[in-house]
Amino acid sequence: MTDKAVPAAELYTDEFAADPYPAFAKLRTDSPVCPVTSPRFDSFLITRFEDAKAALNDPRLSKDLYGPGDHYLRIFGPNSAGLNKNMLNSDPPEHSRLRQVTGRAFAPRRIEALRPRVAEIVSGLLDKVEPQGKADLMRDFAIPLPMLVVSELLGIPRTDNDNVLEWTQVIRESGSSGRPPAEEKARVQEAQAWLHGYLQDLVTAKRAEPGDDMVSMLISACDEEGVLSERELVSTAFLLLFAGHQTTADFIGNAMVALLTNPEQLALLRKTPELLPHAIEELLRFDGPLPVASPRVATEDLEYQGVRIPEGSIVGVVINSANHDSAQFEDGDRLDLTRERGPHLGFGHGVHYCLGVSLARMEAQIGIGALLRRLPGLALSVPVDKLRRLPAASPFRGLIELPVHFTA
Numbered sequence: 001m002t003d004k005a006v007p008a009a010e011l012y013t014d015e016f017a018a019d020p021y022p023a024f025a026k027l028r029t030d031s032p033v034c035p036v037t038s039p040r041f042d043s044f045l046i047t048r049f050e051d052a053k054a055a056l057n058d059p060r061l062s063k064d065l066y067g068p069g070d071h072y073l074r075i076f077g078p079n080s081a082g083l084n085k086n087m088l089n090s091d092p093p094e095h096s097r098l099r100q101v102t103g104r105a106f107a108p109r110r111i112e113a114l115r116p117r118v119a120e121i122v123s124g125l126l127d128k129v130e131p132q133g134k135a136d137l138m139r140d141f142a143i144p145l146p147m148l149v150v151s152e153l154l155g156i157p158r159t160d161n162d163n164v165l166e167w168t169q170v171i172r173e174s175g176s177s178g179r180p181p182a183e184e185k186a187r188v189q190e191a192q193a194w195l196h197g198y199l200q201d202l203v204t205a206k207r208a209e210p211g212d213d214m215v216s217m218l219i220s221a222c223d224e225e226g227v228l229s230e231r232e233l234v235s236t237a238f239l240l241l242f243a244g245h246q247t248t249a250d251f252i253g254n255a256m257v258a259l260l261t262n263p264e265q266l267a268l269l270r271k272t273p274e275l276l277p278h279a280i281e282e283l284l285r286f287d288g289p290l291p292v293a294s295p296r297v298a299t300e301d302l303e304y305q306g307v308r309i310p311e312g313s314i315v316g317v318v319i320n321s322a323n324h325d326s327a328q329f330e331d332g333d334r335l336d337l338t339r340e341r342g343p344h345l346g347f348g349h350g351v352h353y354c355l356g357v358s359l360a361r362m363e364a365q366i367g368i369g370a371l372l373r374r375l376p377g378l379a380l381s382v383p384v385d386k387l388r389r390l391p392a393a394s395p396f397r398g399l400i401e402l403p404v405h406f407t408a
């Protein structure tokens, strides 16, 4: 076992972007708590299941990155400040307040009521795709589906959807445009500024004319109940917009690749559609969209696996490595849709456990179910190793394009 620091550039190679799981397996064996150095910030990666689960629930690992060291600024850059005061970046008791306000809108009954509308959005997207015999499943399906759902939830007018989508994609795809790094960084900052301005304008519009949507609900928590500040209101809307579509889009893309490259599993699912809810959990374990949980900072000196993590260090809990740990999941690198359902970490763990879990499951079940039903003979149009992916160092694991063909 070694706790030798790895330069980020050595870890995050093109090979890693295509398939990070061999590197994760090596880390779990050789360096389960691995220091990683990078020009912007150093961190520790936690890669084994038991440690990852413990770390996600460890109150000594704070999500409040604004304290000494200005970690938030170092990690996310300027312009993010107006968008970062939300539950994901706070600790209890502040976290509990922020989560409670938003949690009302995610009550299972409210989410279940969305089922027919989600099915309608899925049908509408597939009506356009079906006659063509080919598609880019990211552009034509996986990205617009959760974006349309979350936009409706938030109360974003349909006429604004294209602009919002365009700017959120600039953030999602950062690092993959081929532009020089300085230009790329400037464009991400421009996107953050645009979204900040857009959400502020949306709040102003909803204040004047409230609706039955989440932004109006957050405004009333702010204005009438006084439990939310203006900055928290805009930051929460941003979190919901981003968390609500990015992860689900990448998950649907990753899940389809996993199925299309494991034909026996795909055939099993087609033959046994009632397996779908179970299959969704296994697909999320197998290749989730958030490889590393959002950054945490050590509030005191810690020790995991005998490795000292000094106070002030940034810690990344590697969900996608933990979910392949064979100490927890037998033959963890294998996709097995009949695998006994285990407690994977794909939706996180502890107080920051995904708030949108019911909605995410519903969208994935309806979306993937419909793709399999309505696109017979579905197959990748390029070899799997030629798929264009988000860069290795991206916080998200996902595809830029997913070209497929099928029988029209």
Ligand code: HEM
Residues within 6 Å of the ligand: 056, 087, 088, 089, 099, 150, 239, 240, 243, 244, 245, 247, 248, 251, 284, 288, 289, 290, 293, 294, 295, 345, 346, 347, 348, 349, 351, 352, 353, 354, 355, 356, 357, 359, 360, 361
């Ligand atoms: C397949 C889709 C999704 C996956 C894999 C996923 C995964 C996660 C994970 C791992 C976390 C914890 C992050 C951490 O601890 O650093 C999280 C938090 C969160 N997710 Fe999701 N998510 C998904 C979809 C959604 C949707 C659809 C929404 C809302 C519309 C949503 C809203 C949130 C929010 C608000 C948090 C922060 C919770 C908190 O800090 O208390 N997510 N998600």
